[in-house]
Amino acid sequence: MERLPDDLRARVQSARLAEGRAVLVLDASGLDAAARKALEDETRSRVGALDDVSEVHVALTADKPHRRMIAIGSGKGGVGKSTLAANLAVALARRGRKVGVVDADIYGPSQARLLSTEGQKPTARDKQLIPLDTESGVRLLSMGNLVEADRAIAWRGPMVAGALGQMIEGDWGDTDTLIVDLPPGTGDVQLTMVQKHKPDGAIIVSTPQDLALMDATRALNLFHTADVPIVGLVENMAGYVCPHCGEVSDPFGSGGMESVAEQINVPFLGRIPLDIAIRTASDAGKPVAGGDDLRGRAFDAIAERLEAWMAS
Numbered sequence: 001m002e003r004l005p006d007d008l009r010a011r012v013q014s015a016r017l018a019e020g021r022a023v024l025v026l027d028a029s030g031l032d033a034a035a036r037k038a039l040e041d042e043t044r045s046r047v048g049a050l051d052d053v054s055e056v057h058v059a060l061t062a063d064k065p066h067r068r069m070i071a072i073g074s075g076k077g078g079v080g081k082s083t084l085a086a087n088l089a090v091a092l093a094r095r096g097r098k099v100g101v102v103d104a105d106i107y108g109p110s111q112a113r114l115l116s117t118e119g120q121k122p123t124a125r126d127k128q129l130i131p132l133d134t135e136s137g138v139r140l141l142s143m144g145n146l147v148e149a150d151r152a153i154a155w156r157g158p159m160v161a162g163a164l165g166q167m168i169e170g171d172w173g174d175t176d177t178l179i180v181d182l183p184p185g186t187g188d189v190q191l192t193m194v195q196k197h198k199p200d201g202a203i204i205v206s207t208p209q210d211l212a213l214m215d216a217t218r219a220l221n222l223f224h225t226a227d228v229p230i231v232g233l234v235e236n237m238a239g240y241v242c243p244h245c246g247e248v249s250d251p252f253g254s255g256g257m258e259s260v261a262e263q264i265n266v267p268f269l270g271r272i273p274l275d276i277a278i279r280t281a282s283d284a285g286k287p288v289a290g291g292d293d294l295r296g297r298a299f300d301a302i303a304e305r306l307e308a309w310m311a312s
């Protein structure tokens with residue numbers, strides 16, 4: 001190793017020499033294909049020029065994909081956090097991203113149903129969980145696939161934290177975007193989770209009711225406390241779509257989240273109407289974001305804004 005030129009040595013992860021045969025593993029992160037080839041060629045010729053080397057083998061480590069972790073949070077339960085997480089993941093996958101979903105809603109996991117993997121169990125390789133492939137084109141690790149529904153309820157904090165860590169550190173391969181469906185609320189469990197696993201950004205979901213808005217502001221504070229950047233707010237169940245005539249009415253008022261977003265200076269990412277078809281599609285394990293109608297487009301618009309945020 002000492003005999004390697006300085007500029008090469010910085011890239012060397014391991015080097016062995018036995019009976020004239022040199023084997024080097026080089027870190028090629030950040031290099032494009034041409035630069036990788038140049039590094040390999042140069043290593044070959046420079047190491048091959050050493051007196052006692054007759055044969056050179058070079059291996060370049062694969063670039064670790066730059067993976068973004070985006071948490072979906074809400075101040076309280078039942079506002080559509082899991083629905084958004086699943087549909088956003090599907091919309092991003094349709095845009096060509098490699099997407100994974102971690103269902104961190106340990107006590108009430110719903111992604112197994114939303115993404116149609118009920119009854120399937122992820123396998124493990126070298127103690128690393130291998131995510132399930134789903135029909136919607138996203139990968140999934142959910143507590144719902146790992147333990148019986150009523151078992152996890154009895155779990156204590158450290159077990160929950162351990163399970164979450166295993167899912168986040170699963171074998172995600174070339175997944176570039178990991179959507180994390182957090183448990184509802186803003187308690188210690190959520191704070192510990194976001195502090196420990198530090199998502200790159202957070203999206204907050206709320207409904208237009210006043211109480212839900214107050215909860216959403218609490219969720220914002222949770223992410224601020226943990227220093228997690230806010231991607232923006234999503235208003236769910238924003239208007240009611242009549243299943244008979246398609247007319248949209250606003251039982252809870254509209255625009256609430258948009259004005260909250262403005263007041264607290266965070267982006268407003270979009271609005272999803274209260275639409276029975278969204279619920280029935282969720283129950284059937286076929287998220288509406290897989291389709292091209294109005295509902296699918298509502299989720300795609302949010303995915304587009306998230307992509308713009310990730311690119312900025």
Ligand SMILES: Nc1ncnc2c1ncn2[C@@H]1O[C@H](COP(=O)(O)OP(=O)(O)OP(=O)(O)O)[C@@H](O)[C@H]1O
Nearest residue numbers: 077078079080081082083184273274275278279282
């Ligand atoms: N826009 C919508 N239109 C119709 N139904 C919806 C909509 N969003 C969510 N739902 C339904 O509302 C219920 C709650 O949604 P969801 O499970 O996504 O909420 P949540 O915030 O993740 O709840 P929790 O985490 O507390 O279980 C589900 O039955 C879901 O299908």
